[in-house]
Amino acid sequence: MMADIIFLALSAFAIAGAIAMLTNKSPIYSALGLLITMLSIGGLFALLSASFLFMVQIIVYAGAIMTLILFILMFLNIKEEDLPNEPKKYPLIGLGLILMIPLNILVLKAVSNLPSKDLNITNSDFGDIKPVGIALYNNWLISFELISILLLVALVGSIVLAKRRKPKEKRGEQQ
Amino acid sequence: MISLTSYAFVSMILFSIGVIGVIARRNIFVIYMSIELMLNGITLFFVTFARYHFNLDAQIISILVIAIAAAEAAIFLSVIILLFRSKKSLDTDVFNTLTQGENS
Numbered sequence A: 001m002m003a004d005i006i007f008l009a010l011s012a013f014a015i016a017g018a019i020a021m022l023t024n025k026s027p028i029y030s031a032l033g034l035l036i037t038m039l040s041i042g043g044l045f046a047l048l049s050a051s052f053l054f055m056v057q058i059i060v061y062a063g064a065i066m067t068l069i070l071f072i073l074m075f076l077n078i079k080e081e082d083l084p085n086e087p088k089k090y091p092l093i094g095l096g097l098i099l100m101i102p103l104n105i106l107v108l109k110a111v112s113n114l115p116s117k118d119l120n121i122t123n124s125d126f127g128d129i130k131p132v133g134i135a136l137y138n139n140w141l142i143s144f145e146l147i148s149i150l151l152l153v154a155l156v157g158s159i160v161l162a163k164r165r166k167p168k169e170k171r172g173e174q175q
Numbered sequence B: 001m002i003s004l005t006s007y008a009f010v011s012m013i014l015f016s017i018g019v020i021g022v023i024a025r026r027n028i029f030v031i032y033m034s035i036e037l038m039l040n041g042i043t044l045f046f047v048t049f050a051r052y053h054f055n056l057d058a059q060i061i062s063i064l065v066i067a068i069a070a071a072e073a074a075i076f077l078s079v080i081i082l083l084f085r086s087k088k089s090l091d092t093d094v095f096n097t098l099t100q101g102e103n104s
Helices: A002-023 A027-047 A049-076 A089-112 A127-141 A141-162 A169-174 B004-024 B029-054 B057-087
Strands: none
Touching: A002 A027, A002 A089, A002 B004, A002 B029, A002 B057, A027 A049, A027 A089, A027 B029, A049 A127, A049 B029, A049 B057, A127 A141, A127 B057, A141 B057, B004 B029, B029 B057
16 A cells, blocks of 8 residues: 555656646756656656666766756856747647557557556565676676767767867957 | 556656657757656656566666666757857757758
8 A cells, every 4th residue: 555655646746747847938947847757757666676776767867967957057057038939839739649649548558458467566686786787797798888888989979069169260360 | 556557657658748848849958858758758667567577677778778868968968058059049940050051
């Protein structure tokens, strides 16, 4: 019973944060709504007895990525006139809602036909850091190494993109 | 009461809100956050199936997805800085520099 209440509360928080992200005009409130969603999804991971993924979600998403987003938002110093005005926001949201309903019905119909199993928290070490690490380094080693190369490329690429370009000689003389 | 269908319901709602955000909003930050929301919804689906089949491979795929999202965050935010520096706007309709000859 306790797990049911926790599940209902966490899913309600996650959906409310997502809706707040979708409808707020200012991007900083959208980022805070997304932060609530990330934390609630971390709680849902813990409820599914994925304790290592719970920590990864809190540290990487709610810690690193959201800090990066909020830092960039404050760094750009966005004013009211920089924001685009969106007169057709709510009609487009309604259109998207209508477009997404068939996919949702299809997936939920497919999933609800599966045999039901117990999804409570287990007493075994399923999802702890040791079995996850053993599986990661035994079966998924090449993917892990490729992810490290991808992160290195992203690091170099972001530095190259965000580096301030040198002003041209002519423009320097004119100023 | 907690079944596979309820977790699937929550993750499909989050994924749908992400798709609607990409469709309906014009602010480039909100579009980026909607993409993150889609990745999160699918990650929740993967972790649910890992618990359902009692198999750890889906959790490892979720870890890889989170790492890819971190790399994507670095690239996307630096591209946003670049675009905001050249155009002074967050509107996606302004970013048409690749179209030929139009208000270059």
